[in-house]
Amino acid sequence: MLQKPRGTRDFLPDEMEARRHVEGKLRDVARCYGYREVCTPEFEDLELFTMRSGEGIIEEMYVFEDKGGRKLALRPEITAAVIRMYINEAKVAPKPLRWCYFADCFRYERPQKGRYRQFWQFGVELIGADTAAADAETIMLASDMLNATGVTYELKVGHLSFMKNLVKDLEPAMQRRVRAHLDKKDYEGLNATLESLNRMDLADSLTALVNTRDLVEAFEIAGAIPEKERFEQTIGSLDAAGVKYSLNFGIARGLDYYTGMVFEGFAENLGAENQILGGGTYRLAHLFGGDDVASCGFAIGFDRVMVALGDILPAVVPVVGLVCTSEGRTRALVVAKALRDAGIRTEMDLMGRGLGAQLAHASKTANFAIVIGQREAESGQVTIKNLSTAEQKTVDLAAAIAEVRAFGPR
RNA sequence: GCCGGGGUGGGGUAGUUGGUCAUCCUAGAGGAUUGUGGAUCCUCCGACCCGGGUUCGAAUCUCGGCCCCGGCCCCA
Incomplete structure (x- = not known):
């Protein structure tokens, strides 16, 4: 019998009903914040994704050549496409732009719990607002959306400048390595790297930084951060809005294009793949030939949310x-x-x-x-x-x- | 790509010193019952993941592949 491709899933009516129900909750919250839905192609020029993330990602994508010899790829995520669309279609639209999307993405990876080769993301991009208020609104929206689904989760908010400031004297490659160690809480590896660089003086402050949950203490450890005032305002807004979060300055995110504030959400009752949300401020447009517009956004791993929610009783309709x-x-x-x-x-x-x-x-x-x-x-x-x-x-x-x-x- | 555990009708299962027609439950179709359902009984439908090897004979042993479940790596 013919089987479905590895890492893909069939959804029967009961499950589709549950998925549409949760999707609708996410969409309702985004709509109430003024985020309007956009849609981009299922596949794009391969270059769009390699420009964003480097050639290395080709191995993790579905790449193919069409009959005209074009190098194409099934989208592994949506942000790059949304920014491309912004440059192509909406550069002169009044700022800020509030856009959201719900779409499937494709990655050639080893399937496991909460990880599939075709998976859905509900994402949000706020384009053209470079302020603390924009950063705060994005996090508030993320929080409200996850709350609306009913999933139990933990929200961590951080800022890349703290760690970057501590390691600014290191070579860029070494900075990345140190960040990777800290992201994984690999303190042995961190010490080994610092030792080889003869910079053991950084060890204490780096580990103190990733362990502190206190903003004042973080500033004391990291020293003068140019974005100090903005991040304080962001955090102040979150507190005023009653958002539940914890500070975490160990968040590194995988990508170099994140510029400042970053945040992640983690679900309880999931396996190794328990991250259900990731986002932050970034600059991407200049890579694709546009203006260097500041953006802030996040994506929710929809399938993981569904796994974390478990069985949902179908809506009672006669x-x-x-x-x-x-x-x-x-x-x-x-x-x-x-x-x-x-x-x-x-x-x-x-x-x-x-x-x-x-x-x-x-x-x-x-x-x-x-x-x-x-x-x-x-x-x-x-x-x-x-x-x-x-x-x-x-x-x-x-x-x-x-x-x-x-x-x-x- | 790596490690571990698995794959028997649509779903759930029994079945190893290799040996009749592969067990049972459930779901589905039909009937007993052409103006009233869930019970009962009967009938039908329907499976050993794929391929090679060993053998007189393989669901069972063996090798390879595919897929599933967990974990590693990675995670844009």
Whole structure:
């Protein structure tokens, strides 16, 4: 039997309902903040991604050549494409731009819990606002979105300048290495690296920095940071807004294009892949030939959120199984149309089953049975049966519709 | 790419000193029951992940591959 490609998933109706439900929550919050949805191509020029992240990422992407010999790649993330679109289409739009997206991405990686080769991200990009207020709004939005899903998580906020300031005298390659050690809390590796550089004097302050959760202390450790005032304002806004977070100056993010504030979210009850959100301020547009616009954004790992949420009870919406005899079928079609026009999910027999069998099927798939036989066809009324209580009565169509509509959790 | 554990009808399962027609539950279709469901009974449908090897004979042993689950690496 043909199998689906490795790292991909099929979603049955129950699961799709749950996913759409959570996606809708995220979208609602983003909309309330003024973020409007955009959509970019599923695949782009390979160059878009290599310019952003280096040639090394080719190994982790789905890369192919089309019939015109173009080098293309399935998008491994969306931010680069959004910024490309901004440069192509919206450079002169009034700032700031508030955009969001919900889209699938592709990475050629080893699948494991919460990691798939096709996965969905819900992301947000705030373009053209280079202020503490912009940074704070982005984090607040992230917090509200995760809260809306109901996932249990921890939000960590940091700033790259603290660590950069401590290691600014090192070679860029060594800076990156030190940051990598700290990101992984690999203190042995850190010491080995510092020792080889003869810079053991940095060890204490670096470890103190990644361990402190206090802003004042962080400034004392890191020294003069140009963005001190802005970050203080950002944090002040978060506190004023009641955002729950912890400070963490060990966040390095993988990429060089992040410029200042960075933040990450981690879910509980996930395996090794427990990061569900990542973002920060960045400058990317100049790489693609645009102005050097400041941006701030984040992406939520939608599939991981779904894994962390576990089983979600499907929404309770009434379903009507329309049961009819052959004499009642013409009238039943009219009734079905009326129910559907009223927005009620209505299913009719397609198997040529008898009344009893139709009812048996309805009992598995519906909350109400509406029976149309010869008697109902002649009287114009309908017989409605509540399939969980077995109560049955014959009433006008309008009354039946009202009863179905009244169904729901109390 | 690396390490460990797995793969039997749609779902869940039994089945190794290799040996009749591969077990059971559930789901699905039909019937007993052509104006009232969930019970019961009967019938039907439907599987040993793929390929090579050993063997008279492989779900079972062996090798390779594919896929799944966890972890490592990586994580834009």
